[in-house]
Amino acid sequence: MQSENTFAALGLAEPLLRALTDAGYTTPTPIQTKGIPAVLAGGDLLAAAQTGTGKTASFALPILHRLMETAQRTRTGRPRALILTPTRELAAQVDESVRTYGQHLPLRSFAVYGGVSVFGQSKALRRPVDILVATPGRLLDHISQGNLSLSDIEILVLDEADRMLDMGFIRDIRKIMDKMPAKRQNLLFSATFNDDIRGLANSLLTNPVSVDVAPRNTTAERVDQSLMMVPQSGKRDLLIHLIQEQQWFQVLVFSRTKHGADRLSEQLTRAGIPTAALHGNKAQNARTRALDQFKRGKLQVLVATDIAARGIDVDSLPMVVNFELPNVPEDYVHRIGRTGRAGAEGKAVSLVCPDNEMKQLRAIERVINAPIERIVVAGFTVDETRTSRQRPPRDAKAPSQRNGHRHGRANPDSQNTRNADSKRPAHPQRAPRDAQGQGRDKPAGRSLGAQGRDARPRRFGNSD
Structure with missing residues (x-):
């Protein structure tokens, strides 16, 4: 039968x-x-x-x-x-x-x-x-x-x-x-x-x-979602710190604008992180080349706008970062849906400026019907009840020179951690995949249940 x-x-x-x-x-x-x-x-x-x-x-x-x-x-x-x-x-x-x-x-x-x-x-x-x-x-x-x-x-x-x-x-x-x-x-x-x-x-x-096949606007069950409150001026340094300290590889970063994607790509490249930008102003051959290099692991980071990211289909993509929150809350669901696919686990991290992105954050949490877990990174993040202007000055060293900011949840067996004898991080063994997709044209995780997750901050590094 x-x-x-x-x-x-x-x-x-x-x-x-x-x-x-x-x-x-x-x-x-x-x-x-x-x-x-x-x-x-x-x-x-x-x-x-x-x-x-x-x-x-x-x-x-x-x-x-x-x-x-x-x-x-x-x-x-x-x-x-x-x-x-x-x-x-x-x-x-x-x-x-x-x-x-x-x-x-x-x-x-x-x-x-x-x-x-x-x-x-x-x-x-x-x-x-x-x-x-x-x-x-x-x-x-x-x-x-x-x-x-x-x-x-x-x-x-x-x-x-x-x-x-x-x-x-x-x-x-x-x-x-x-x-x-x-x-x-x-x-x-x-x-x-x-x-x-x-x-x-x-x-x-x-x-x-x-x-x-799923309740409207729900997020992927296998995506571990979290956010960090950080002033707009500190987002770049925090992102570089996270990528280098946690040894993230194959990271899809979302930027709200084409210019912002180009600027962030250049900044990450100067920090020694192989990065390319993907948006509508790029020539098609450049877009195809960047996406191919990202899929084959030759680029550590791809910075994309929402529209350009449609059609990106990477097996077991481990990490999505919202460098800026989208203006349309449903786009958040689309963004983090790029990870946690085909049975794999994934992570989605959002960098949120308390001065000007709280409205978007509240709208997103209403759409997904759950609070997003807050994470504290010593020396980088601020309390969301305070503005960045109230934030005390911090050490001005480059992110790669700071000590004591290791991820509180780091696991030596994690997909985002490098093997001691490998130049690239180990990825989890893939489960059998389901069949799925991946001139004038315009423009690792735990499930997040219906009740949501406690939104109290967790520590991401030293608290001193």
Whole structure:
């Protein structure tokens, strides 16, 4: 008798099961268990799924299965399935996943997005493409130049629809929808649902199956969340101190602005920490190179803006740092969702300025319905009831020269601690992974339960 908790039990074709085995995927995630049969049935789908849940496989696998079953001949410049994503990085990541899952099928996928040559993409589109992954702006460019027609689209996916609306793509999305057949299958994935998303869903979907794999706006259970109260002027020194003293490696740092990301990247590099910045003003080849180096462990730190970080998919990413809190509290959930994925544990640390970020902090704690644990770092942090101007002066030595500030929770077996005979920190042994994703384009831990964690500060170093 077939076990229910397998990909085979979901009804996927043998070539797809073989590709999953080749990739090392063994057990479907909840979004895959619920979403794949719904897509295979041919109806519309409305899915609430955050990053790290395996949503890419939940639509890519059944799309490949359905296109293979119909065996319809694909015409040049007329894809049969369209997957819209908000950013270049996410488009590239989704296309890579589709190619992985479809490696044993005679189907071709291709991604079009801004920041790279339109001519090169146009040349590639002269061959038949079954599944097209695209950002809205570049897709409309190709349509206007006659390189593409959407008249044969059978399946439309809006991936991270909430982010696309946040980035102002609603008009482009509606233009694209007008160029497709009225009769098609529509799949909408979103981490959050506001009035705009619900309005889009009502206009796009017909009697959709609804799938919600987690309570709205909850944070990853395996992410150990904490924060440190520090004046804005002291954040850089504290971050350098933490990275060097705790020997953090593969750290994703979030900056609110592109300029801030560049400045922080330069400062960390000068401190001897291999770092690169990732944001929309970077050339696409620079963005691709930085992300590739970060994934392969050649960069210790990647400083990114929220939009640029969409599509970053790093297995067992151990650490996320909020150098500044996001203005939109739901973005905090997206940020820390980059760690604690595929069964791995992760940490999320936020550096909070008590002078100007308390409003954002209170909003975040309301959204996640829990207080975030406060940590004290001797010589760096301040009491949140005091402003930084009340903070007594401290030693002006460089962070790497200070003594006695070791992390109170440091564990020699931790994923963030270097082995004595290794140049890089040891990472925990990976559990079998679930299948999951990772021109005009715009812009180690304990679970945190519903009751939250005691918000009283814990010591992070000496208290003297």
